[in-house]
Amino acid sequence: MKVISYLNFDGNCRPAMEFYKSVLGGELIAMPFGDTPMSKDMPDFADKIAHACLMGDGWHIMASDCPPEHFTAMQGMNISVHFPDAAEGKQLFDKLAEGGTIVMPFEETFWSKGFGLVNDKFGTPWMVNTDYAPE
Numbered sequence: 001m002k003v004i005s006y007l008n009f010d011g012n013c014r015p016a017m018e019f020y021k022s023v024l025g026g027e028l029i030a031m032p033f034g035d036t037p038m039s040k041d042m043p044d045f046a047d048k049i050a051h052a053c054l055m056g057d058g059w060h061i062m063a064s065d066c067p068p069e070h071f072t073a074m075q076g077m078n079i080s081v082h083f084p085d086a087a088e089g090k091q092l093f094d095k096l097a098e099g100g101t102i103v104m105p106f107e108e109t110f111w112s113k114g115f116g117l118v119n120d121k122f123g124t125p126w127m128v129n130t131d132y133a134p135e
Contacts, residue, residue, distance in 0.1 A: 005079050007063040007124060010071045013049035016122040017063055023095045026056035033065075042067075078117065078127040086114030089130040096120045096128070 009016055014030060021028045030053075033039060034046030048065035061079070083089040086108075093106040093114075099121035106116030106128060114130040 002060070004060045004062055007061065007074065007079075008066040008071060009049075009063060009122065010068065010073075011048055011065050012122060013052055013063050013065040016120075016124070017049070017052045017054055017061075019120070019122065020054055020061060023092065024054065024056060024061075026054045026059075028052065028054045074123055074125060078125045080127040080129060083114075083128070083130045086112075086130045089114040089116075089128045093118060093126075093128040096126050 007013075007016070017028055017030060030049050031051045032046060033042050033048050033050045036050050038050065039046060045065070045067065050064055052063045054061045054063075081089075081092065083092070090106050093116045097118045097120070101119045103117035103119060103125070104115070106114055109115045112130050112132050114128070116128050117125070118128070119125050
């Protein structure tokens with residue numbers, strides 16, 4: 001079994017997923033509604049994303065645009081990423097924070113050499129954590 005994060009966006013799925021690809025790497029596939037059997041029923045949504053998947057080494061993030069009447073902002077969850085090295089975690093945290101809102105600055109905690117919370121510029125909440133290596 002795999003657990004895969006699935007994000008819903010309010011019309012900005014494509015730029016969000018392209019941003020995540022630039023930050024995380026991986027391969028991105030995206031299918032607009034206009035290329036699906038639903039295209040006749042949703043002509044105003046033709047250029048919006050029906051399904052996107054960003055795939056990396058052992059991980060996936062999936063997403064789509066949500067029709068406005070069904071969209072709710074992300075809350076009550078975080079996408080959590082974990083690094084063995086605090087410098088790598090800090091680098092990712094800083095990229096995700098560009099244009100976003102830092103909820104908790106990336107810093108050492110009692111459980112981690114580096115931990116931080118950030119809501120990126122698309123409203124996705126991220127938790128960046130690292131291993132605690134005893135001295």
